Amino acid sequence: MSFPHGQDPLEGTGPGGQEHTRNGHGGPGHSAEEEPTYPLRGKRRVKVVLAERRGARRILRPMAQLEGQDTGIAENVVKELVRRQLKIALALAALVLALYAGLPVLFVLVPEIGEYVVFGIRLPWLLVGGLAYPFMVGIGAIYNRAVDRNEAKFANQYTGMVED
Amino acid sequence: MVQNNWALGGVILAMALTIGVGVYGGRRSKTTPDFLVASRTIKPHANAAAIAGEYLSAASFLGVAGLVFTKGATGLWYPIGYAGGYLMLLLFVAAPLRRSGAYTVPDFAEARLGSVGLRRLCTAVVVLLGWWYLVPQFQGAGLTLATFTGVPPWLGGLAVAITVTINVVGGGMRAITLVQAFQYYLKLFALAFPAFLLFFVFLNDDRAEYRSLSEPLPPAFARETTIDVKTAVRLQVSQAVSLRAKGTIDGAPVDGGAFWATGTVKSVDKGTKLIFPAGAPVPSVTTAAADNASWLRPMSGGWPQAMEIWSLMFATFFGTMGLPHVLVRFYTNPDGSSARTTTLYVLVLVGGFYLFSLIFAGLSRLYVPELLVTGQDNAAVLLLPTAMLNNWFGQLLAALTAAGAFAAFLSTSSGLVVSVAGVLSTDVLPGRVRDFRLATIFASTVPIVCALLFPNLGAAQAVGLALCLAASTFCPLLILGIWYRRLTPFGATMGILTGGGVVLGSTAYVLLTTSTSGWVNSLVAQPGMISVPLSFLAMWFFSKLTPRSVPRDVAQVMLRMHAPDRLGFTKDRDVQRFGNQSQPPVDVSKRTSTTLSGWANRRQRK
Numbered sequence: 001m002s003f004p005h006g007q008d009p010l011e012g013t014g015p016g017g018q019e020h021t022r023n024g025h026g027g028p029g030h031s032a033e034e035e036p037t038y039p040l041r042g043k044r045r046v047k048v049v050l051a052e053r054r055g056a057r058r059i060l061r062p063m064a065q066l067e068g069q070d071t072g073i074a075e076n077v078v079k080e081l082v083r084r085q086l087k088i089a090l091a092l093a094a095l096v097l098a099l100y101a102g103l104p105v106l107f108v109l110v111p112e113i114g115e116y117v118v119f120g121i122r123l124p125w126l127l128v129g130g131l132a133y134p135f136m137v138g139i140g141a142i143y144n145r146a147v148d149r150n151e152a153k154f155a156n157q158y159t160g161m162v163e164d
Numbered sequence: 165m166v167q168n169n170w171a172l173g174g175v176i177l178a179m180a181l182t183i184g185v186g187v188y189g190g191r192r193s194k195t196t197p198d199f200l201v202a203s204r205t206i207k208p209h210a211n212a213a214a215i216a217g218e219y220l221s222a223a224s225f226l227g228v229a230g231l232v233f234t235k236g237a238t239g240l241w242y243p244i245g246y247a248g249g250y251l252m253l254l255l256f257v258a259a260p261l262r263r264s265g266a267y268t269v270p271d272f273a274e275a276r277l278g279s280v281g282l283r284r285l286c287t288a289v290v291v292l293l294g295w296w297y298l299v300p301q302f303q304g305a306g307l308t309l310a311t312f313t314g315v316p317p318w319l320g321g322l323a324v325a326i327t328v329t330i331n332v333v334g335g336g337m338r339a340i341t342l343v344q345a346f347q348y349y350l351k352l353f354a355l356a357f358p359a360f361l362l363f364f365v366f367l368n369d370d371r372a373e374y375r376s377l378s379e380p381l382p383p384a385f386a387r388e389t390t391i392d393v394k395t396a397v398r399l400q401v402s403q404a405v406s407l408r409a410k411g412t413i414d415g416a417p418v419d420g421g422a423f424w425a426t427g428t429v430k431s432v433d434k435g436t437k438l439i440f441p442a443g444a445p446v447p448s449v450t451t452a453a454a455d456n457a458s459w460l461r462p463m464s465g466g467w468p469q470a471m472e473i474w475s476l477m478f479a480t481f482f483g484t485m486g487l488p489h490v491l492v493r494f495y496t497n498p499d500g501s502s503a504r505t506t507t508l509y510v511l512v513l514v515g516g517f518y519l520f521s522l523i524f525a526g527l528s529r530l531y532v533p534e535l536l537v538t539g540q541d542n543a544a545v546l547l548l549p550t551a552m553l554n555n556w557f558g559q560l561l562a563a564l565t566a567a568g569a570f571a572a573f574l575s576t577s578s579g580l581v582v583s584v585a586g587v588l589s590t591d592v593l594p595g596r597v598r599d600f601r602l603a604t605i606f607a608s609t610v611p612i613v614c615a616l617l618f619p620n621l622g623a624a625q626a627v628g629l630a631l632c633l634a635a636s637t638f639c640p641l642l643i644l645g646i647w648y649r650r651l652t653p654f655g656a657t658m659g660i661l662t663g664g665g666v667v668l669g670s671t672a673y674v675l676l677t678t679s680t681s682g683w684v685n686s687l688v689a690q691p692g693m694i695s696v697p698l699s700f701l702a703m704w705f706f707s708k709l710t711p712r713s714v715p716r717d718v719a720q721v722m723l724r725m726h727a728p729d730r731l732g733f734t735k736d737r738d739v740q741r742f743g744n745q746s747q748p749p750v751d752v753s754k755r756t757s758t759t760l761s762g763w764a765n766r767r768q769r770k
Contacts, residue, residue: 078723089255104470107463124462128240133515140508151728
């Protein structure tokens with residue numbers, strides 16, 4: 001409230017005690033404007049957020065809470081999330097690396113495998129030249145689904161934590 | 165020659181379209197975040213096309229087909245490595261990097277570890293990497309244009325540099341995003357359409373002189389072929405051949421008939437002319453698979469070849485995520501999960517592209533075997549259309565592939581210039597739009613001058629070593645920065661210095677020595693297998709030594725990087741520092757009110 005002294009049109013009606021009237025009048029008016037929108041906004045966000053794309057623009061109440069005093073809780077919860085996400089990433093990376101670093105060994109040790117013909121195409125050409133790409137896309141899709149699930153779990157846990 | 169004009173036309177068209185698309189895409193670029201990260205508004209499908217457009221450099225457009233053409237099934241691992249780098253990026257880096265809110269790699273380092281010194285070091289590495297990569301791009305553009313149009317080699321590089329500078333100066337990241345997305349589809353069309361048509365030509369080609377690809381014999385010349393050897397080559401003769409030659413072979417002057425016995429290796433000097441009769445078996449450079457059967461079989465070279473593939477996979481799987489021009493595209497996503505979606509789309513786009521390269525590789529083995537003699541396997545994509553269709557239509561297809569190759573040089577260079585300019589303008593200059601434009605001109609001038617002054621710098625090896633440098637510096641920084649909470653600024657600095665030092669040292673060794681054999685040399689030429697683990701180890705070890713300097717806000721930063729987007733933890737550091745309103749770039753008073761970083765403020769006032 002930064003009205004210059006006596007300039008507020010709403011204040012003019014008060015006969016005396018200008019300072020008091022302004023506070024008495026402006027206080028409720030202020031909360032009447034802000035109070036209903038604040039929880040509403042919070043609720044709307046919690047529900048629609050999954051469909052929203054512009055994450056960067058939103059400033060949520062939870063952020064202030066967790067980034068301020070509650071960092072101890074946040075630290076533990078996030079540690080758990082990081083560990084789970086890393087586990088998925090490492091497992092899938094190990095699978096891909098083992099497969100594509102292991103195939104050369106196989107082809108050196110058992111060269112005959114390279115002569116097999118499947119669907120009219122030599123096996124190595126089919127495996128390394130063709131199927132490798134859908135395979136990697138599949139690994140990527142599996143990863144995205146798994147980490148999204150973890151994140152949803154974290155978000156539920158977290159919003160529960162904040163609302164309590 | 166008619167072909168020259170067609171190809172030159174294709175290249176000029178690609179260049180004009182690039183500038184046009186860039187001007188259109190960059191018309192609304194006004195603020196610093198626009199220029200740096202396109203204000204983080206690029207949706208996954210567009211961003212994926214832009215990333216793929218940038219990533220499919222000439223090394224992919226021309227190189228993959230060329231590698232498979234010479235090395236056969238073993239060469240199939242190269243595109244696997246290129247695509248696999250993106251899978252690793254998706255698994256370990258994409259979403260957390262975006263959520264960190266950083267706008268450059270140095271900014272990530274500061275956001276995570278709070279050290280201005282480390283930020284400076286990262287700035288230096290980005291600029292070094294960017295220029296190291298740009299020089300071969302400019303040189304390659306020049307050489308490619310020169311080989312099939314006859315213009316002088318400096319012209320192509322200069323044309324690429326100027327085109328890229330115009331686009332980046334005009335619209336920054338907004339312009340480049342649209343340009344690169346457009347260039348992905350241009351490249352895809354320029355490869356897929358000829359591949360499709362040429363494959364049908366092949367199916368209807370019933371001439372008998374082409375040898376089946378599965379025979380244990382080398383490819384054969386379909387007609388009498390004259391080859392001018394322009395750089396000295398060593399040729400392996402896997403089947404005896406009679407030919408006529410004029411020049412120097414094995415150190416002795418030759419003029420007239422010659423007979424090369426089975427199993428011999430011939431050194432042919434520069435300027436020698438070789439004339440092979442029709443049906444003669446093709447001798448090939450020693451790095452290529454000599455006969456078709458070993459071409460079809462992977463790892464026909466045994467363990468050394470397997471080692472080569474492993475070090476390749478090491479460099480590409482870990483190097484891709486450390487390339488500043490690859491990373492800079494990830495900051496443009498709206499949020500973390502769209503960064504993941506983007507990466508998945510990239511895998512689809514890049515993988516699909518490589519399938520067409522394989523068609524070119526196989527057909528080149530049949531129709532342009534003379535490239536095995538000269539070792540110019542990168543020319544296969546450009547020369548195949550006219551070798552198969554000797555009419556105006558073949559020339560049209562050749563013009564299309566030429567345009568695609570040029571688009572490849574343009575898109576990769578633009579990504580590199582944007583990333584170097586972004587870092588220079590925000591870390592060396594105060595980061596106004598004007599500074600970004602100035603930095604762009606500087607960022608492209610230095611490498612083009614280098615490319616013009618040192619035309620004989622080993623371009624092909626330079627790219628491999630640059631990838632190694634990225635894998636040994638930024639890859640550990642990002643992976644440990646994102647997943648290891650006890651990383652300290654000192655540890656990160658030591659890791660970068662160790663990994664970078666090993667790569668730079670071995671580069672110096674390669675440049676200074678002339679011997680090219682022995683396992684020491686092959687290890688030094690591909691130092692990734694040593695430098696990458698060493699860099700990880702150094703980061704871990706020196707972080708352990710300095711446990712007290714773990715940043716205090718590490719829990720908050722970890723939370724920001726890993727928490728789901730919808731919780732809204734992400735703070736875009738570019739918006740914090742530069743504001744997001746369109747405002748005249750010189751108006752300091754307005755900007756300081758929206759800038760939160762005191763450090764940035766102090767710099768701006770100076």
